[in-house]
Amino acid sequence: MAIHYLILLSRQGKVRLAKWFSTLSPKDKAKIVKDVSQLVLARRTRMCNFLEYKDTKIVYRRYASLFFIAGCSSDDNELITLEIIHRYVEQMDKYYGNVCELDIIFSFTKAYYILDEILLAGELQETSKKNILRCIGQQDSLEDMEIFDGGKPPSFISRDEASGWWWLRQLAAIGADALRPFASSIDGTLEGYRVLSVKQKNCYDGHRQMLYAIENARS
Template sequence: MDVEDFTMIHFVLLISRQGKVRLTKWYSPYSQKERTKVLRELSGLILTRGPKLCNFVEWRGFKVVYKRYASLYFCMCVNQDDNELEILEVIHHFVEILDRYFGSVCELDLIFNFHKAYYILDEILIAGELQESSKKTVARLVAAQDSLVEAAKEEASSLSNIIAQATK
């Protein structure tokens, strides 16, 4: 199988209706200045589109596929010849997993638990390619990560109690 046969996602953006960026993940190299310009251009382009228009736009020789869920726009940039419907499915897959994890995800969940959203995205996509299509597998991996974090917090707490006792 040729490298060109895979769908390559160049970046993922989550933008609020007010134009605030809630999550970005870059799989292609962009300088910080270029990233800022991309965010400004795309938020202006996508937020001004009518709700009855299709969910993808041609932009700078790429295709940006987006879907609005509640107050957030989930956007993914792919090559011109990639399948838009496949990318809409990847977006929906990501949203379903976020919903399952947070119990009906909202913008505040992503603001206060952005690290979890990144972790979930990293379980689904690696280097801009879909790696895990099973919601159960992603949920199991995220639950395992949560239990590791909890165990580390408990250990740190008990260590700080031991140190506090020793320094009295």
């Protein structure tokens, strides 16, 4: 089973994300996007989610204002492709926290990262939601480290504590007192922590780590 491409399309026909797993010329890609957009956007809500396009199949599903469209081989299982699309949406929901079109517009790199963890050369490579989120969290930590000048955090915090630091660079200047209200807002409330998205958890953990580091540095 192999997916040839995955396209995220808005109701207005704007491409929000396009991932190609087959080698095609820019002209062929533009042709596919145009044809597929016209086919999918013209279909009614109750119509089948599968349709034929040349020698391939198109599998699509609408989530809110976005159409998730996958092109696969004619002999592939459409239901498995549909499940892969749904799994991708679930992973983005976990990361962004109820993902919407604006999340993908302003943070499209993360959408590509998540997709790359799920699919490799159009084939399903990872089914574990926990493993995918763990890998994305590690990528976020590496990006956080690159924010520092020279790629190194301040000497008074460890590399692990530096995760989430870039959320706090502005707040750190005003001291620990300003950080304490946020850090204690859901402190000790395990259920409150569980409902946060991965991105929100990174922010929360970063504030806690920063508060701890500042207080230790000043003691």
